[in-house]
Amino acid sequence: MTTGKLLRELRKRGVKVRRQGERLLLRDLHGALTPELRDAIEVHRERLLGAVEEAEGAGVKPVDSVCPYCGVGCAIRYSVDEREGRILHADGRPSPVNEERLCVKGRFGFDYAGHPERLAVPLIRKPSSYPKGPLSAEVRGDRRRKPGGLVDYAEVLPHFREATWDEALDVAAGRLAAIRDGHGPGALAGFGSAKCSNEEAYLFQKLVRAGFGTNNVDHCTRLCHASSVAALLETIGSGAVTNVFADVKNADVALIAGSNTTANHPVAATFMKQARKLGSTKLIVVEPRRIEMADHADCFLQIRPGTDVALYNAWMHVLIEERLIDEAYIAERTEGFEDLRRVVGRYPPEVAAGICGVEAARIREAARMFGQAERAMIFWGMGISQHSHGTDNARCLISLALLTGNIGREGTGLHPLRGQNNVQGASDAGLIPMVFPDYQAVSDPTARAKFEEAWGTELDGTPGLTVVEIMGGALQGSIRGMYMMGENPFLSDPNSNKVRKALANLEFLVVQDIFLTETAEFADVILPATSFFEKVGTYTNTDRRVQLGRRVLEPPGEARLDWKITCELSTRMGYPMAYGSPAEIFAEFTALAPSYAGLTYQNLGLTGKLWPCPDPTGDGVQVLFGDRFPTPSGRGRLVPAEFAPAAELPDAQYPFVLNTGRLLEHWHTGTMTRRTRALQELRPGPQVDLHPEDLTRLGLRDGQLVEVASRRGAIVLPAASSDRMLPGSAFISFHFREAAANLLTIDALDPDGKIPEFKFCAVRISPAE
Amino acid sequence: MPSLTVDGRSIEVPAGTTIWEAARRLGVEIPVLCHDPRLEPVGVCRLCLVDVGEKKLTASCVRVAEEGMEVRTSSERLAACRQGLIELLLSDYPARPADRYKTAPDLLVSQARDLGIRWPSPAGGFPAGDGRGIDASSKVILVDHQACILCDRCVRGCDDVQVNEVIGRTGKGYATRIAFDLDQPMGQSTCVSCGECEKVCPTGALSLVRPERGAPDAVASADTDWEVL
Incomplete structure (x- = not known):
């Protein structure tokens, strides 16, 4: 019996049949089903199931890429409906990074790419919408913000007109060049993005340095781990992690400090929780909030906000007092021990207890747990770094590891958990005002000569301004023109009211993004860019693993690849850039960045490779600094820090x-x-x-x-x-x-x-x- | 390093290796529902039964390979066992559970097809229950308890892999089913929506809410007088 005949037979017997997707719903059966009909339904049912499975398998293309969200960088296979150009679902792939696991963002957070609000045409601000200012009532601040609201397109779009790419690029390049030529390169600045690929970050900083002629280039790393990196560079000579997060399973103790890991690095968190549950790793969690990770902790210290330095000084006090330190390691691998001992001597647990709001006995207990571990790892997040004494916080954690000899072996190490999917890579690629790619100082004449030769132009030897300093410059008028690639400082930077005035004060602003952001309301020209899913590029995760992101979808409308936009702007500003592919850009970058030497698009494979990768056939080096640190003396520096309260303490008015x-x-x-x-x-x-x-x-x-x-x-x-x-x-x-x-x-x-x-x-x- | 034979082919494996894993290394796929190499084996579905020459058949996913073991993965007796197991599971399995979207083919249905087992006829005398219900409270995962075979995969995925420790079991006998926290609706539990449970679920019990359709309309639970075909 065919499906059609079956349905006719059922209807004849008064059965109501409703189709719902691939299902059939029957009502009013009233014993209408004869044995023959029942059999027919069974046959129909099997056929239906088969048909459905075939339909689900047809036209579905798997694309192996990575996750666009956090620094964990999970390996993902996207199943794409080729006919509709739509991602159907995401699966975790086998990879040392995530072992097929995903979190809610990686699993479900992909449909933004197909959102109807995607920018698809270049936009130019209409003459009637000057002088510049915020365009939506919410960003102006004169109306209570609507719940659930993003930028109101109906309110903002009428202030812009559509333009051709040629016109938009000419206006953008012409105005930026005019500012550069009229007021000097220092009047320009660029914010790149840690959401973009290594290739895009590399080209962006090259444009700012070689095309604009200034080092005023920064990105959101300034807002996340700048202080950690400052402390790491100062103490152990390298800003990257010394070991991968998954090695927590080999640690006896893991300290998780100022990191709400289950929310911000959920898949890394699963490795930590699993190491404790199925393995023998003990977890120490230090946080002002009793976060979810605290529920898994062997020891949880709920300290008062901003008192980390006092706490870790007290730990070190206990470690030294009870000789829970690695004296051989201190003697052979570190310097500055006496200075550190003097400072932490002033922080017995009883003193710290008064500052941190945690009993002295519990501070001792935690310090002993850490000090008695044969192998300990330290993870930290924004709770350490985003303070006016963030560098001091990080210095303390680094000293803890150095005192106990916990760098350079399996199951040990320092791991500042990186926020954005490519914040490690964007920093490596040179989106930092003080350094060229791979942390080569702009002030170092040798490094400068190297890049001047490679880029064929003279470069500025003065470190540029950082994110908040650039905003300050815009407010004062010393920064006149900006190129913003995928950053939204209006919401991401501190003190938004000040940022609003600063953005409005800019003479010229180009915003390159995939949606109309709050920041784009202040733009003169808006360039529609491509989302993560529409491009090819490499991304470096928190472990230093360089992974290839592959194209999953086609870009909407006239949206263009970010690296091509940067090339066009640069060329029109008088510094020609031409590349055939992201692979070609990557090759140029790796040739200038010793840490990335040996990595190519051909050898990255499905699971990427860690940098450094001295053996191009291997997976890269997992544990760094087993013998020496990349500091002038080869030793790690113990830098003491004194406790200092936060910049603005609560008082009667703001309690x-x-x-x-x-x-x-x-x-x-x-x-x-x-x-x-x-x-x-x-x-x-x-x-x-x-x-x-x-x-x-x-x-x-x-x-x-x-x-x-x-x-x-x-x-x-x-x-x-x-x-x-x-x-x-x-x-x-x-x-x-x-x-x-x-x-x-x-x-x-x-x-x-x-x-x-x-x-x-x-x-x-x-x-x- | 015990050495054993699987269907006449010999292999040496590290101590502690299961028969199922040893067979897989030889390229012999023993059918299974409750096991996944990412999870600790629990041996509940019994589909992976093999004959090691003992009186009883043994579940290869949990039985450790022993020196000199002679394993048979197929025989008339094994085929009959597997058919019985699958027919029992299918007898009250919803043909098209709720408004589901699976990221991988339904393993129960495809195992049945691979083993040439027909959907058991309702007249076949198998007991068939209904009405274990649908939990459509989550924004991303649809739970069809009727399609659940209690293989424990989601429990292990949630508790041991993601270590969210949300999913467990509740009830006794036929009323046994998976539960979230202290038997909360999934959407009101401490579930963090990581999707691991759907990924490991071998049937239509845990599926994704279809992204393009928004929240499920939950016809099956609301219109109980409609019979789902």
């Missing part, structure tokens, strides 16, 4: 400490994840987490709208009761423009890393009007 960070389901300024169905449905809006006692004290209910105000701004959002918070502190994620946490944060900078203090400012909380 709460505000901590900012990220949520599992969203990514940074939300431009991608808030356009992803699953992620937006899972986490539709912002909230401020407060301890239940604080809610009671303020007479607030869970879920009630509150105003959170600092000296710099105020936002309104619902309060959420959370006993994971310390009383007196508040937590807000910075993903949501309708309650942008960075309106509140302070732009106080760490003196070495120039990183802003995102993790600490004083706020007051009151019921919203």
Whole structure:
């Protein structure tokens, strides 16, 4: 019996049949099914199942690539519907990075690429929309932000007109060149992106350095691990991790400091949790919030925000006092021990206890657990780095590892968990104002001569300005023109009100992005770029693993590849750039970056390779610095740090400490994840987490709208009761423009890393009007 | 290093290697539902039964290879066992469970097809239950308890691989089913939506909410008078 005949027979007997997708729904059977019909249904059912499976298999192309979100860089196979040009689903691939695992963002966060709001045509600001300023009421700040809102296209787009690529590129290049020629190269600056590939980052900094003629090039690493890198370069001579995160399984103890790992590096977190559950690794978690990882910890210290230096000095005090240090390692591999001993001598646990709010006995217990480990690893995140004393925090962690001889062996090491999928690579490629690619100082005449020869032009030997300094320059008028590739400083930088004035003050701004961002509202020219899924490039993960991202989708409309846009702009500014492919750019970069020597598109394979990779047939070097450090003396430097309080302490007027960070389901300024169905449905809006006692004290209910105000701004959002918070502190994620946490944060900078203090400012909380 | 033969071919394997793994190294795929090389074997589906010359058949995913073992992976007796097991599982398996999207083919259905087993007729005398229900509370994962064969893969994926420790079991006998936290609806549990459970689930019990359709309309649970074909 055919399917059609079966349906006719059923209908004849009064059975209602409804088709729903591939299913058939039957109603009013009333015993209508004769044995023959039942058999026919069975036959039909089997055929239907077969047909469905064939349909699901047909026209589906698997593409092996990597994840566009965090620094873990999970290997992913995307299943793509070729006819519709759409990703159907994502699977984790076998790889040392993720062993087929994914988190919610990697698994479900891909549909933003096909969002109807993708920019597909170059845009030029209309003459009537000058003088420049924010275009949407929300960014102007004169209207309460709508919940769930991204940039309102209906409000912003009418201020721009569509243009051809030639016109847009000519305007952009012409205006930037005019500023360069009229006011000097120092009046220009560029923000690259840690979301873009190594090739794009390399070309971008080359354009700024060789085309603009300045070192004013930076990116969001400044906002994440700049202080960690500063401390690492100073102490052990290299800013990268010394061991991969998956090696936690070989560690006896892992210290996780200032990292909400399950939310921000979820797949790395699974390796840590698994090492403890199925292996013998003990976890020590130090955090001001009782984060999920604390539930898995053998020892959890809930310290007061911003008191890390006091705590780790006390640990070192205990380690030295109880001789839990590796004296041979200290003698052979380090320098500066006496200075360190003198400083930490002033921090017995009893002193630290008063600062950190943790009992002295528990500080000793944690220090002993760490010190008694044969092999210990240290992981840290933004909770360490995003402070005005972030470099000091990192120095303490590095000293801890050096004192106990925990660098250079399996199961040991320093691992600052990198935030963006390519923040390691973008830094390696030179999107940093002080250094050329591979951390070769711009002030070093030898390095400069090398790059001048390679790039065929004279280069500036003065280190450029950093992110927050560039914004300050824009506000003062010394920075006049900017090229912004995939960055959204309006939401990502501290003190948004100041950023708004700075952006509005720019004479000329080119924004190259995939969506209309808050920052694009201040642009003169907007260039539609390609998303991660539409390009080929390499990305370097937190482990230093260089992996190939492959093209999964076609770009929308006239959107162009980022590296091609950079080449066009550069050429039109009088510094010709021409490449045939990303592989060619990668080859130029690796030839100038000794750390990347030996890596090619041909040998990266499906799972990439770690740098350094002296043996091109191998997987690269997993554990670094087994014999010596890349410092002038070959030794690691123990740099002592004194405890210093945060820049803005709570007082009677602003009694709460505000901590900012990220949520599992969203990514940074939300431009991608808030356009992803699953992620937006899972986490539709912002909230401020407060301890239940604080809610009671303020007479607030869970879920009630509150105003959170600092000296710099105020936002309104619902309060959420959370006993994971310390009383007196508040937590807000910075993903949501309708309650942008960075309106509140302070732009106080760490003196070495120039990183802003995102993790600490004083706020007051009151019921919203 | 014990050496053994699988279907007459000999192989030497490290101590502690299971028969299933030893066979795989020889290129012999023993059918299985509850096992996946990424997970600790539990031996609950019994589909991987092999004959090692003992009175009883043994589950190759958990049985460790022994010196001199002679393993047979196919015989009339084994085929009959596997057919019985699969027919039992299929007898109350929904033909088209809810509005599902699987990232890999349904292993139960494809094993049945590979082994030449027909869908058991309702007249065949197998007990068939219904109404274990659908949990459509999650934004990303659809749970069709009727299609669950209690293979424990999702439990291990959630607890041992991702170490989120959300999924467990609840109930007794036929009413046994997987549960989230203390038997919360999935969408209200501490599930972090990593999708590992769908990835390891061999049947239609855990599937993805179809991205293009938004949240599932959950027809099967709401319109109970519609019979799903």
